[in-house]
Amino acid sequence: MNSSRWCADVFREDHRRVLASVQNAADLDAARKAFYHYVTERQYEIHFDEPEHSCFEMAVARDCARVLRSVLAGSSDARVGFSVTQALWDLSRGIARPDLSRAFFAEFSHLLHGLNGTPEGIGLDASALGDISGREAALIRSRELDRIWEGIEAAMARYQSGLEPEAMKRRDQRRRRVQEALGATDQQWGDWRWQVRAIIEDSERLAAAVTLREHERAAVERAVGSGQPFGITPYYASLMDDDPESGRDRAVRAQVIPPVSYVDCMAFHGDRRAEAFDFMREADTSPVDLVTRRYPAIAILKPFNTCPQICVYCQRNWEIERAMAPGAMASRADLEKALGWIREHPAIKEVLVTGGDPLAMGDGPLERIMRGVADIPHVELIRIGTRTPVTLPMRITSALARMLGSFREPGVREVCLVTHVEHVSEVTPEFVAAVDRLRRRGLSVYNQLVFTFYVSRRFESAALRRLLRKCGVEPYYTFAPKAKEEMDEYRVPIARIMQEQQEEARLLPGMRRTDAPVYNVPGLGKNHLRAAQNRDVVSILPDGSRVYEFHPWEKNIVERDSYIGQDVPILTYLERLAAIGEDPAEYSSIWYYY
Template identity: 45%
Template structure:
């Protein structure tokens, strides 16, 4: 694949027609688009029939896995060709292909990504995906007993070696050579602010020294030109930007673009992010991707599911993540304000609704509040008889582990009563470099109280390389944190730098996470449908590709979780281009041939 990723559109068009000369001939010889549609449907039906009949000789020698992939590609291509989907997506991929074939040229609006999608679809329907061409049937399948077992063991060892080799490309915050570097950064930060080691263990000291200006940041770490331009744009336009001293200690001081790439990306707003953020404000485009305004029955509450809701008692965080779902309502620490009356009304609303059994306290980050407020808040929720689980949604375990004082953990323990009420923590580690000795200390003290900790990862470009998220899962699990969800990054224009094709998330789950032991891959990959909530990506019945746009982006139709129970409307989502993602990986030094099956995850 890497040998054609830099090909011109004209070269790719030639490759496209070589991938299926019959479709090319149909398009060239058809009277009109309608005629070509009917002919292609008949052609695809013929292939489909030949794939799984004993009376067809043309497909008899094809491997059953290649046949399955061909059938999937036929299903997708048929869906793309349907007029209803053209109407819904406001584009006809068939018409674009028709024009390319008839005019023997590629229009300017048709991208390489568009052509790539159809090259792989055409190859797929003909059993030429390339996924199995160089592979032979594993020898252990032809053996029995101990011989089969030994051969299978060698096969599994190869899988494991491949994963272990990939792990060596990344770092964890527990690596012995990285811990001293970060201790040096810690001392540099303390010196900058006139603090000492005792201050470092005081979360209030960290909150008093939040970094939110370029000069302070540059005095401690190197920033490149792009980072500086992004930060200046954010500050000039009041786009929230905050980093805790602790999290800054995870930076590579010299900015060598290695282990801290994901760390920096989470907190340093890029130029693209700021420009798109400002464009949304200027054009009046809502940044409330999940449409929480339509799922909030009362201020400070969001509800999308029958038994659980979200309670938001605070609108800020010690540190602001660039890709935050709620960036439209997150404020700086100084600006955040939700009144006591608002929170009391929300709690009374929960109390009056006996159908709610679980409350996720999040925000913002509720652990920014002081202990006495947290104690009162949890006490009021615990007094509601029908609430039997309280989740604390917080990222302070990642950004400010000193927040977990013995007093705070004692408060949690007071409301965690086995058999009566569960209290757990939902956190948000993004990369294995975020797991540190300070994290382990906090987790250890929390777990001693029998309190479980679960992680919700957002799958972004910066943790999407081969086996990168697997190392995160592995490191978390042995540190006492259970993987819970892996989210597709919300489809907000300002987060385009972070978004990854859905097919990559599906590929990662099937080809990488699946190699881990079951207890390390307990997370579920999901897409959040606005208003309605999570749709599980492992279930192909819950989503389908309905169109390929000129820029190579797939349009997905998502069917909400309750679509078999109620007449809920599906949601159409425009993904990011697979081609652009692979090209970005290519220029970042990745071997994109390792990702070649990505085109066949739908």
């Protein structure tokens, strides 16, 4: 798109005054002031001089003005290394900027439309109430709510859970195929130890059990050939459909079959994975081996450095060597040292036992570790991070549930599990039974959702929250995928997470929408996305990426540097949705979430 076309599309007739003032600016500083004054004046006019605007339009204008003032600031130029003001000034003077993409222009088109009280692509239904009040108004409102819920139900019906009869029949057929490929009896299939022994770790065995597309097989071969960890439990392989082009199992496959871009990135960094992929800077927050601490009252204990299944976007992909790697269990000496360190810090009230997946250990070693943590007087809660209910539900035996429940002491110490279910298709009768065994022993079960591209369609995650609550699992966190180099194909714009929370999760009954959307800030921890004061948009890069300044959670407690992070271009995301059959128009309000 050339400069003149951009001016015609974005700087409409009612923007001509800013063009005139900027075109005559003597230097960049003068141009910055002209833009800044224009933005402020337009916001004032929308709020005080143009009564035709609705409260909604005024709110959008306020938000757009705040973002524009932030990205125009000289401090933003310095922090990001790119000047939005320079780009806009150049365009206003007809100077070509071939570096600016369609996504960049799309961002500013929406910002300026919003600033002028004419947000694009958002159609609000007028209320039918008018001047009606009392019982009549209540009945009309109730009919509106029924209509809204009918739309929600229709949207959720697109996503078939693993509990629906058709899905269970398909899964049973898939299980038979996997058993035949691996030579397993029904008794072996139900034995978690056999499942661990039979983990699929190469493309040949995977292709025998799963219908693979050519690019999936190539990616697995390249990953294994370059020494990258890869592993799928037979049970989880049975969740993949024989007709992958249907897209029903898109989220399942994305969990474990890496895209080529991921494989290439991991291979490029080779033996330098720790330096390249330790996004959360665990090396800088580990006061002693096996322990990570980012908050005053919580510590992470990592006694077992492997899993029965490798998630592609694992936070610790730089640490794990292979599925169920020999020697992954910490030595008793290291474990005692770690427990001793926690014992010496009475501020720590909660210990998250994770890894790797601690439930992949045998009952004996796990019980010793749980006992070691429970014997620390100031520990009030033991949280276990595990994906076994999803990847290996037969591991949650009655004996395991009983053992874990034995460490609960009401009024003194609580024990809970946090699992990671991504999609309704992962919720199977086996998963439900595993959760029920835990709950019957008094153990709470929570879910952490990673909001990847593959679960980001309208009402896709809302359907999961609703189903999880019926299974006794409480939604806990919705994580933005980490901005790691190798994660590009999994990431979604922060705006989409905010849109999902406000327009989809918000419509669910209260106990189904209680999770918190967060962005993990390297070295600092969770940045809560619901709170706008925790972040600012400070720039928009030529490729259309928003750049956020994330403020540390303890900013009002102690002085900490903020974190600058680059997001995913909204236009790129919408184009990816279109490529899988979604209508981008259904997501049009995404531009106005910041």
